[in-house]
Amino acid sequence: MKSVCVYCGSSDLVDQKYLEAANIMGREIAGRGLKLVFGGGSTGLMGAVASSALERGGEVVGVITQHFNKAELAHDGLSRLEVVDDMHQRKARMIELSDAFVALPGGFGTMEELFEVLTWAQIGLHSKAIGLLNAYNYFDSLFDFFSQAKNEGFIFHEHQGLYRQATSAEILLDSLQDYQSPEGLGAWLERK
Numbered sequence: 001m002k003s004v005c006v007y008c009g010s011s012d013l014v015d016q017k018y019l020e021a022a023n024i025m026g027r028e029i030a031g032r033g034l035k036l037v038f039g040g041g042s043t044g045l046m047g048a049v050a051s052s053a054l055e056r057g058g059e060v061v062g063v064i065t066q067h068f069n070k071a072e073l074a075h076d077g078l079s080r081l082e083v084v085d086d087m088h089q090r091k092a093r094m095i096e097l098s099d100a101f102v103a104l105p106g107g108f109g110t111m112e113e114l115f116e117v118l119t120w121a122q123i124g125l126h127s128k129a130i131g132l133l134n135a136y137n138y139f140d141s142l143f144d145f146f147s148q149a150k151n152e153g154f155i156f157h158e159h160q161g162l163y164r165q166a167t168s169a170e171i172l173l174d175s176l177q178d179y180q181s182p183e184g185l186g187a188w189l190e191r192k
Contacts, residue, residue, distance in 0.1 A: 001129065001177055003035040003061075005098035007113040008045035009106030018105050021135035021169070022048035025104060028169040030058025037097045039090070040064030040082075042075040045104050050075050063093045091116060100129040100176045105138040121162045122155075122185065129179035130163040131172045139165065158182040 006029075008022060022045035029036050030053040039046055040062025050060050054077055062081045064074055069083050084090050091113060095101075103114040120126050132139050143165070149155045161182030166172035 001034065001099045003037055003097060003099050004029050004173070004176075005037040005094050005101045006046075006049050006104060007039075007101065007106060007110045008049060008104035009110055010039070010041045010044040010046045011107070012043050014044065014105070017136055018045060018138075019048045021045075021133065022104055023052040025049050025102065025133060025169040026052030026054075026058070027056045028173055029053055030056035030060075032173065033058075034173075035059045035061060035097075037061050037063065037094055039094070040075060040078070041068065041073055043073065045106065047075060049104065050078065054078070061097060063090050063097070065090050095120075095126070098128065100131070100179070102131045102133060102172065102176070103139075104133050105135055118162055121181070122159055124185060127181035129176040131176050132163060132165040133169060133172055134165050134167050137167075158184045 006025065026036065026049040036050065036053045036058055038050055041047055041064065050062065053060050059079045062075055062078045064081060064083055065086055066083060068074065074081065082093060084093055095117065101117045103110055117130055121130060134140065146160060150157065150160060164172065164175040164179065166175060
């Protein structure tokens with residue numbers, strides 16, 4: 001694992017504790033010598049994770065759309081900022097640049113990006129590590145949903161092995177370092 005893509009909220013109207021969780025994640029990524037890949041923004045958790053990684057001397061690559069490439073939104077101190085035409089290109093490029101993915105607290109955009117990489121792993125389009133930083137139990141209700149979906153037969157036991165979760169950046173990154181894709185993912189495709 002040489003690069004980690006972080007998905008997270010861009011709102012500035014969040015509790016300071018979430019911004020601090022993003023700061024810790026950015027410092028931890030940079031401190032391990034990992035490249036941070038993110039959405040290129042300067043606001044909210046997105047800006048916090050990037051700025052803290054940069055302050056620790058890390059390499060930070062942002063991928064942003066033309067639509068968001070504005071002085072008030074784009075992070076101006078990155079190692080590299082790539083500007084793409086649309087959100088589909090943005091997500092594909094972030095996946096291409098990354099060896100692992102981490103979701104921090106966020107809203108619709110964060111969930112959409114997380115579910116895309118989870119779905120791609122589920123159907124075998126990649127076998128990269130995926131983690132959720134459950135800062136202040138933010139994702140507890142999502143984990144309850146995953147359990148309900150499994151109990152109702154919409155996802156299977158092995159799919160719960162597609163991701164790791166922890167309440168600490170250090171523990172989460174440690175668990176992603178030794179990630180192995182779960183066995184048996186193809187069984188449901190063949191309907192055996």
